[in-house]
Amino acid sequence: MALITKAPRGTQDFVPAESAKMRYIEGVLMKIAEKYGFGEIRTPSFEHTELFVRSVGDTTDVVQKEMYTFEDKKGRSITLKPEGTAGAVRAAMEHGLLAEALPLKLSYITPCFRYEKAQAGRYREFHQFGVELLGAQSSAADAEVIGLVNQCLTTLGVESIRLFINSIGCPNCRPGYQKALREYYQAHYDDLCPTCKDRLERNPLRLLDCKEEKCHALAEHAPVILDYLCEECQQHFDTLKARLDSMGIPYEVDPYIVRGLDYYTKTVFEFKTETIGAQGTVCGGGRYDGLVEMLGGQKQPAVGFGMGLERLALVMEACGALLPEQPRCDICLVPLGEKASVYCSALIQRLREEGFAAESDLMGRSLKAQLKYANKIAARYTMVIGDAELEAGSARLKDMDSGAEAEVAFARLAAELTSREADRLCQGIAQTGPDVAGLLKE
RNA sequence: GUGGGUAUAGCGUAGUUGGUUAACGCGUCAGUUUGUGGCACUGAAGAUCGUGGGUUCGAAUCCCACUAUCCACCCCA
Numbered sequence: 180m181a182l183i184t185k186a187p188r189g190t191q192d193f194v195p196a197e198s199a200k201m202r203y204i205e206g207v208l209m210k211i212a213e214k215y216g217f218g219e220i221r222t223p224s225f226e227h228t229e230l231f232v233r234s235v236g237d238t239t240d241v242v243q244k245e246m247y248t249f250e251d252k253k254g255r256s257i258t259l260k261p262e263g264t265a266g267a268v269r270a271a272m273e274h275g276l277l278a279e280a281l282p283l284k285l286s287y288i289t290p291c292f293r294y295e296k297a298q299a300g301r302y303r304e305f306h307q308f309g310v311e312l313l314g315a316q317s318s319a320a321d322a323e324v325i326g327l328v329n330q331c332l333t334t335l336g337v338e339s340i341r342l343f344i345n346s347i348g349c350p351n352c353r354p355g356y357q358k359a360l361r362e363y364y365q366a367h368y369d370d371l372c373p374t375c376k377d378r379l380e381r382n383p384l385r386l387l388d389c390k391e392e393k394c395h396a397l398a399e400h401a402p403v404i405l406d407y408l409c410e411e412c413q414q415h416f417d418t419l420k421a422r423l424d425s426m427g428i429p430y431e432v433d434p435y436i437v438r439g440l441d442y443y444t445k446t447v448f449e450f451k452t453e454t455i456g457a458q459g460t461v462c463g464g465g466r467y468d469g470l471v472e473m474l475g476g477q478k479q480p481a482v483g484f485g486m487g488l489e490r491l492a493l494v495m496e497a498c499g500a501l502l503p504e505q506p507r508c509d510i511c512l513v514p515l516g517e518k519a520s521v522y523c524s525a526l527i528q529r530l531r532e533e534g535f536a537a538e539s540d541l542m543g544r545s546l547k548a549q550l551k552y553a554n555k556i557a558a559r560y561t562m563v564i565g566d567a568e569l570e571a572g573s574a575r576l577k578d579m580d581s582g583a584e585a586e587v588a589f590a591r592l593a594a595e596l597t598s599r600e601a602d603r604l605c606q607g608i609a610q611t612g613p614d615v616a617g618l619l620k621e
Numbered sequence: 622g623u624g625g626g627u628a629u630a631g632c633g634u635a636g637u638u639g640g641u642u643a644a645c646g647c648g649u650c651a652g653u654u655u656g657u658g659g660c661a662c663u664g665a666a667g668a669u670c671g672u673g674g675g676u677u678c679g680a681a682u683c684c685c686a687c688u689a690u691c692c693a694c695c696c697c698a
Contacts, residue, residue, distance in 0.1 A: 185689075240696055244622080262698080291698075296622080298692065307698060374695080388696095439697060449698095460698060487698030515656065548651085550658035563657065579658070 189295070189303025191489075200492060200502055201306075205288055208308045208331055208486075215327050217286035217310055222266035224290060228256040233473055234265040236441025238382060245293040259292035262440070263309040263485055264467070271313060272476045281314030288488070299493075300458030306488040309464075313471070316480035318415050321446045321466060322422035324482050328450060328462050329428050336500035337491070340452040340461060343433040344423075345404070346416040347384065349444045349468065352409035357383050359402045367397055384437040403434045415445055442467040446482065454497040461494055462486040510576075511558035512539040513549045515565035523564060526589060553579065562589065 186192055193201055209219065228248050235242050247259040260266050267285050270276075276283050288308045295301060310327060312320050325342070332340060348356060360383045364371065370393050371379070371386075378385045387398045408416065423430050430448075438447045447465035464484020471479035495502075512527055514520040523539045530537040538556060540549050546563065553561045561577045568574040573588040 188689080245696075293697080295696065296694095297690090301697075305698065309698095457693065458697070463698060485698055490698060513657080545651095546656055547658075552658090554658045558658095561658080565656065567656085575657095577657080582658090584657095 187303070189297035189301075191302060191304075199505060201488065203502060204335065204488060204492060204495070205308070207334055209286065209288065211327065211331050211334060212286035212308075212310060215284070215310075215323065217284040217312075217327075220267050220270060220285040220287050222270045222287070222289070223260075225257050225259050226266055226269065228258040230265050230269055230474070231258055231261060234268070234440075234442050234470055235262065239439055239441055241293065241439060245295055247292045247294055260289065261293045262291055263287055263289050263307045264311060264440075264442070264470070264483055267309070267311050267483075268313070268470055268481070269474060271311075272471065272474060277313060277471070277476065277479060282320065283311075283313040285311045285313075291485075298458065299456035300487070300490045302489060307485045308488055308491075309483060309485040311481060311483035313479055313481040315482070316468070318419040318422060318446070320480075320482050321415075321419050322426065324464065324484060325423065325430075325448060326426055326428060328464075328484060328486065331486075332450065335491070335495060336498070337494050338498045338500075339454050340450050340494060342428065342430040342448060342450055343436055344419070344430050344446065344448040345433055345436040346408055346412055346445050347437065347443060347447050347465075348404055348408050348412050352407055352412055353404075356402065356404050356407035359407065360384070360386070363401050364397070370394075370397060387435045388437050398435065405432070405434050412445055419446060438463060438465060442470040442473065444468045448484070450486075452494050452497075455490060455493040458490065460487075461490045506536060508538050508553075508556050508558040509535040510537050510560040510562065511549075511553035511556065512537065513546065513553065513561055513563040514540060515546060515563065518566065519564045519569060522569060526564075562587070564589065 212219075228246070231246065232242055237243070241261050246261050249257055251257050266289075267287055271283060271285060276285075286309065288306060290304055291307050292304050294303060297303060308331075310324060312324055325344075329342070347353065361379060364375075364379055364383065364386055368376065368379075372394050375386050375394050384404075386394060387401060405416070420430075420432075433449075436447050436449055443465045445466040445468065448463070449460050450462040451459045452461060453459055462484055464482070466480070466482040468478070468480045470481060471477065494500075510530065512523045512530075514523040520540070527537045527539045538553070538558060540552070542548075542552075544552065550561060558579055561579055562574050563577075564574050568589070573586055575584040576587045577584045
C-alpha cells in the first residue's frame with residue numbers, strides 16, 4: 180500500500196545504468212536519421228483527442244480502449260499521445276512544412292501512452308523512435324525508410340530480427356478484397372471465435388491475424404490481399420521488393436500482416452523477433468497516403484514507422500549486442516584533513532574546467548576508504564594530498580591499474596595548467612601511460 | 622478486459638508435520654595498528670516476512686480478501 184514508493188503500473192524508471200543504455204541507443208538512432216536527412220521534430224505529449232480519433236481510427240483498439248483521455252479544466256478533451264505519427268503530421272501541417280521543398284523528412288523520439296495490461300515488452304508509457312517521410316509517392320521512399328531501420332538495427336548489433344512486408348492496398352482495391360474476405364468468412368461463420376464474429380463487420384482484415392486455432396486454420400485458405408491489388412498498388416509493391424533486393428535487405432512477404440492503425444495504405448511492414456516474448460514487434464510502419472487529407476490538408480503521400488525503444492533494448496540484451504563502455508573517472512583526488520579538502524575543492528574545479536572527469540571525497544572518509552572508493556568508481560588515477568603535499572606543492576599521481584606512481588606539481592594543475600598541457604595530460608590518461616609526470620614537462 | 626504464476630533486507634535466495642532472538646550470498650559501512658586501493662579475514666547496519674482479516678496457546682509457514690508484480694490471451698511499439 181506504500182503507493183508513494185512505487186511507480187504507477189506499466190511505467191518504469193531508468194536508473195543511471197539503464198538510462199545510459201537508452202542514451203546510447205537514442206544517440207545511434209538519431210544520428211542515423213540525421214544522415215538520412217531527417218530533422219528532429221518535437222511535439223506535445225498530449226493532443227486534442229479528435230486528432231487521434233481521426234487519424235488512428237475510431238474503430239481501432241488503440242482509440243476505443245487504450246487511450247489516456249481526460250478533460251482539461253475548460254472541458255476540452257485531451258489525450259496523451261498513443262503513437263507518434265499523428266502529432267508529427269499535425270505539426271508539419273500547422274507550420275506549413277509541407278509547403279516547403281519536398282520531401283519533408285521528420286524524425287522523433289517520444290514517450291507514448293497506452294492503457295494496456297503490462298507485460299514483457301509492453302508498457303503503459305513507452306518510448307518510440309519514429310520517422311515520417313512526406314510528399315514522396317515512389318516506392319523509393321518506402322525503401323529508404325526500411326533501409327533506415329535496417330541500418331539502425333545493424334549498427335546496434337541486433338540479430339535475430341526479421342523483416343516482414345505486405346501491401347494492404349489502397350481505397351481503390353481494398354474494398355474489393357474486403358468483400359471477398361467477408362464472403363469467405365461468412366461461409367464459415369459458425370467456426371469463428373466470438374471476437375472474430377464481431378470483427379467480421381468492423382474490420383475483416385483483422386481476422387487474418389487471429390491466433391485462435393480454428394480461425395488461424397481458416398486464414399490459411401482465405402483470399403490473399405496480394406491477389407486483389409490494383410495495378411498501381413501491385414506495381415508499387417513490386418518495385419519496392421526490387422529495391423529491397425538490390426539493397427541487399429532480406430525480407431519475407433507476409434500477406435497476413437494487418438496493421439492496427441487505420442491510416443495505413445499500400446506498404447506495411449514489421450520487424451519482428453522471437454527472442455523477447457510475446458511482444459515481438461520491435462518496429463512497425465508503412466505508407467499512409469491518406470492521412471494528411473484525413474486531417475484536412477491537401478492529399479499528400481507519406482511513409483513512416485515507429486520503433487519501440489524498450490523492446491529494442493530487450494532484443495539487444497537478448498542477442499548480446501555490445502554496449503559501449505562507460506567513460507571512467509579520470510582522476511580521484513584524495514584529500515587528508517580539512518585544509519587539503521578545501522584546497523581540493525579548488526583543484527578539482529580546475530580539473531573539471533579542463534575537461535577531466537574528476538572526483539574527490541565528499542563523505543569525510545579515511546585515506547583507505549577513499550582509495551577503496553576510487554577503486555570502486557574505476558578511477559584511472561588517484562592523487563593523495565595532505566599537509567606534506569600542500570607544503571611541497573606536489574604529490575604523487577598514482578595509476579590505479581598498474582600501481583605506478585609519478586610525482587606531479589599539482590599546483591600547476593590548479594593554477595597554471597594551460598589548455599595545451601591539459602590536452603596532453605588527457606592524452607596520457609587516455610593511453611594509460613605510466614609516465615604521467617613527463618607529460619607535464621615542457 | 623480474461624486466465625495462470627509469484628510476493629522474505631538495496632539485489633538474489635533459504636526457511637512446511639506451524640514453536641524461543643528469520644538464515645545465506647552479493648552489495649553497503651567499519652576494522653585487521655596509526656598516510657595508500659583491488660585479495661583475504663573480522664564485525665556492523667539493514668526485513669513492519671506485500672497489505673488487511675481469520676484459524677491457533679503460538680503464523681513467514683494454514684485459510685480468505687485485497688494489492689502489486691510476472692507470463693500468456695488480446696492488442697501493438
